[in-house]
Amino acid sequence: ITILGIETSCDETSAAVLEDGITLRSNIVSSQVDIHKKFGGVVPEVASRKHLENVHPVIMEALEQAKVTLKDINAIAVTYGPGLVGALLVGVAAAKAMAYALDVPLIGVNHLEGHIAANFLTRPDLEFPLLCLVVSGGHSDLVFMPHRGDYQLLGRTRDDAAGEAFDKVARAMGLGYPGGPLIDKLAREGDASALKLPRAFLEEGSLDFSFSGLKSAVLNYLNRAEMRQEEVNKADLAASFQQATVEVLVEKTLLAAERTAVKTIMLAGGVAANGGLRSLLQTRALAAGCTVVYPPLHLCTDNAAMIACAGYYKYLRGDFAPLTLNAVPALSLGEEKY
Numbered sequence: 001i002t003i004l005g006i007e008t009s010c011d012e013t014s015a016a017v018l019e020d021g022i023t024l025r026s027n028i029v030s031s032q033v034d035i036h037k038k039f040g041g042v043v044p045e046v047a048s049r050k051h052l053e054n055v056h057p058v059i060m061e062a063l064e065q066a067k068v069t070l071k072d073i074n075a076i077a078v079t080y081g082p083g084l085v086g087a088l089l090v091g092v093a094a095a096k097a098m099a100y101a102l103d104v105p106l107i108g109v110n111h112l113e114g115h116i117a118a119n120f121l122t123r124p125d126l127e128f129p130l131l132c133l134v135v136s137g138g139h140s141d142l143v144f145m146p147h148r149g150d151y152q153l154l155g156r157t158r159d160d161a162a163g164e165a166f167d168k169v170a171r172a173m174g175l176g177y178p179g180g181p182l183i184d185k186l187a188r189e190g191d192a193s194a195l196k197l198p199r200a201f202l203e204e205g206s207l208d209f210s211f212s213g214l215k216s217a218v219l220n221y222l223n224r225a226e227m228r229q230e231e232v233n234k235a236d237l238a239a240s241f242q243q244a245t246v247e248v249l250v251e252k253t254l255l256a257a258e259r260t261a262v263k264t265i266m267l268a269g270g271v272a273a274n275g276g277l278r279s280l281l282q283t284r285a286l287a288a289g290c291t292v293v294y295p296p297l298h299l300c301t302d303n304a305a306m307i308a309c310a311g312y313y314k315y316l317r318g319d320f321a322p323l324t325l326n327a328v329p330a331l332s333l334g335e336e337k338y
């Protein structure tokens with residue numbers, strides 16, 4: 001089964017060709033990060049316009065690199081939410097047009113289901129039940145999956161998402177955009193215990209997250225240093241901030257694993273690329289008798305390979321979307337709106 005995946009939910013225009021859920025023939029990712037960089041974040045209007053310019057060439061390149069023609073495609077999988085409405089619409093319209101013209105099934109994929117499925121590209125053998133910590137630019141979710149396609153939200157962020165906190169802190173430190181990878185790199189040279197920063201564990205036993213207090217603490221620290229004209233050790237600050245974020249993420253993930261008696265923990269989303277998160281979760285999970293799985297670095301951030309993979313499992317279930325499929329900007333995980 002050959003699936004063409006299309007992803008345009010945020011600022012990456014991506015198309016991928018995936019065979020049988022595991023053989024990735026191509027995965028073209030055209031990032032707009034250089035365009036949005038100067039604004040310090042994604043500008044929705046600019047993003048939709050760029051997707052419109054890119055979507056056709058990116059799909060063509062994916063087919064070409066995969067050495068397949070349109071006749072070889074068995075289904076089209078596309079992200080229809082959550083994300084920026086104008087951005088989503090570009091991918092959805094392209095996918096619908098192609099599914100109609102080729103007379104193949106259209107598969108609507110939730111972007112977060114895609115992030116989770118990035119794990120199955122390299123680990124199709126994983127057995128349920130599974131637990132996934134989804135940490136991205138817009139989400140910090142703890143998801144319990146008793147069976148494939150069954151998503152139960154155990155906890156989520158009450159304010160900023162983890163990736164958002166990395167981006168905002170990096171911006172305040174003058175590091176650039178996106179901030180996650182820059183903080184990750186800088187943190188390797190810093191002392192994580194140099195600064196005392198708050199960890200928000202919330203109420204006893206809560207599986208929710210909150211990162212806005214931590215973000216404010218870093219901003220206050222930077223402002224104070226500036227007023228007093230004190231030098232800031234950026235590596236120490238990056239390491240301390242990352243440690244504070246990662247400790248809470250890992251602590252709650254292990255609590256969720258214990259509660260659900262799950263032995264395999266997956267990481268997903270852009271922040272799953274974080275070195276500090278990967279290593280602390282590995283160590284703590286090992287001690288708790290759990291295994292940790294995460295996608296290769298380039299499949300953690302937005303890409304169409306993960307959408308094609310989620311689409312493949314929906315194809316097997318016969319879960320197809322009608323050609324009236326629309327973009328759903330606030331789509332939740334486990335909810336189907338078609």
Ligand code: ATP
Nearest residue numbers: 136137138139163178180181184270271273274302
């Ligand atoms: P969502 O998936 O919630 O809709 P998104 O698609 O914008 O949001 P992703 O592409 O999954 O988010 O991830 C991007 C985020 O991941 C950014 O906030 C970025 O800073 C962060 N990120 C990427 N690499 C790293 C890293 N090594 N360490 C920490 N954060 C990282």
Ligand code: MG
Nearest residue numbers: 010011012302
């Ligand atoms: Mg992006």
Ligand code: FE
Nearest residue numbers: 111136301302
């Ligand atoms: Fe994403």
